[in-house]
Amino acid sequence: MITDGLPDPATLNPLQLDEVACALCARLLEEIRQDRLIGRVEVGQGFRRRIAELWACAPTCAEAVRR
Numbered sequence: 001m002i003t004d005g006l007p008d009p010a011t012l013n014p015l016q017l018d019e020v021a022c023a024l025c026a027r028l029l030e031e032i033r034q035d036r037l038i039g040r041v042e043v044g045q046g047f048r049r050r051i052a053e054l055w056a057c058a059p060t061c062a063e064a065v066r067r
């Protein structure tokens with residue numbers, strides 16, 4: 001469920017952890033989702049722990065993470 005090789009969630013801002021901004025460059029994501037889901041990370045500690053989805057903006061960062 002957790003994806004390897006993603007940015008450390010401790011270094012990301014709340015928008016990046018809320019699927020609002022690109023996880024790689026912090027640019028706000030477009031409303032029309034051409035953006036790419038790059039994986040999931042676990043954030044928080046203890047009972048506040050949750051899974052956050054990380055998105056990359058298209059085309060800039062999404063191209064960089066294409067596999």
Ligand SMILES: [Zn+2]
Nearest residue numbers: 022025057061
């Ligand atoms: Zn980006």
